Amino acid sequence: MIFFPHLPTVSSATFSRHGGASEPPYHSRNVGLHVGDDEVRVLRNRALIREELGLARLVSAHQVHGNSILLVDWLPKTDEEHAGYDALMTNIPEVGLMIQQADCQAIMLYDPEHGAVANIHSGWRGSVANIIAKTVVAMTAAYGTKPSALVAGISPSLGPCCGEFVNYRSELPLAFHVYQTQPNHFDFWAISRDQLRDTGVRLEQIEIAGRCTVCGGDYFSYRRDKVTGRFASVIGMVIS
Numbered sequence: 545m546i547f548f549p550h551l552p553t554v555s556s557a558t559f560s561r562h563g564g565a566s567e568p569p570y571h572s573r574n575v576g577l578h579v580g581d582d583e584v585r586v587l588r589n590r591a592l593i594r595e596e597l598g599l600a601r602l603v604s605a606h607q608v609h610g611n612s613i614l615l616v617d618w619l620p621k622t623d624e625e626h627a628g629y630d631a632l633m634t635n636i637p638e639v640g641l642m643i644q645q646a647d648c649q650a651i652m653l654y655d656p657e658h659g660a661v662a663n664i665h666s667g668w669r670g671s672v673a674n675i676i677a678k679t680v681v682a683m684t685a686a687y688g689t690k691p692s693a694l695v696a697g698i699s700p701s702l703g704p705c706c707g708e709f710v711n712y713r714s715e716l717p718l719a720f721h722v723y724q725t726q727p728n729h730f731d732f733w734a735i736s737r738d739q740l741r742d743t744g745v746r747l748e749q750i751e752i753a754g755r756c757t758v759c760g761g762d763y764f765s766y767r768r769d770k771v772t773g774r775f776a777s778v779i780g781m782v783i784s
Contacts, residue, residue, distance in 0.1 A: 574773025619761035633662035640780035650777030691744030703756025704731035
């Protein structure tokens with residue numbers, strides 16, 4: 545799925561699990577280095593994505609469901625992965641910021657005024673910590689970003705149809721309870737949309753993929769399969 549196709553200076557997409565080199569149960573475009581797949585195949589899958597988007601490098605994180613943000617202010621000599629972060633941001637052209645997913649969201653942000661992008665990994669813990677707001681604040685501090693100018697995309701991820709949280713009373717804050725769509729089920733797409741709105745992002749500039757990773761077979765899903773790969777959402781700026 546391609547995001548922001550009308551913006552020629554940004555390259556952004558969520559890739560399905562198809563079209564890669566990995567074998568079952570990681571078939572076939574697994575980008576996760578820490579799930580038991582063969583590293584050579586994973587790196588090949590990452591290279592395919594980088595080439596498809598026309599980017600020189602990929603920077604990713606070994607995500608930890610925290611709220612730390614990596615500011616990428618350099619052009620790496622090779623693809624890089626950094627441990628301990630759940631959001632990435634840069635104003636360096638040709639650098640793709642990659643989030644790895646198997647039900648969690650990637651929230652991609654583009655600041656067309658200042659030439660900067662961010663990519664956020666947000667599962668339910670990230671939503672509770674409001675890593676979205678923290679990232680927007682970080683972009684404002686680093687680049688002068690105005691939230692009202694941001695364009696945002698919410699990737700395929702756990703949908704309200706399958707977003708069951710039987711322990712929600714202890715896991716989710718009271719403010720989230722209004723997003724319950726049926727008993728024990730929550731709409732985290734709407735939560736992320738409203739967290740973006742509350743930072744100042746305009747609703748008409750928020751694109752929601754609206755595709756549940758659990759229901760269909762096009763994306764890796766930890767909830768569905770347990771032992772599985774990770775699909776990728778990537779955003780970067782290209783020189784037009």
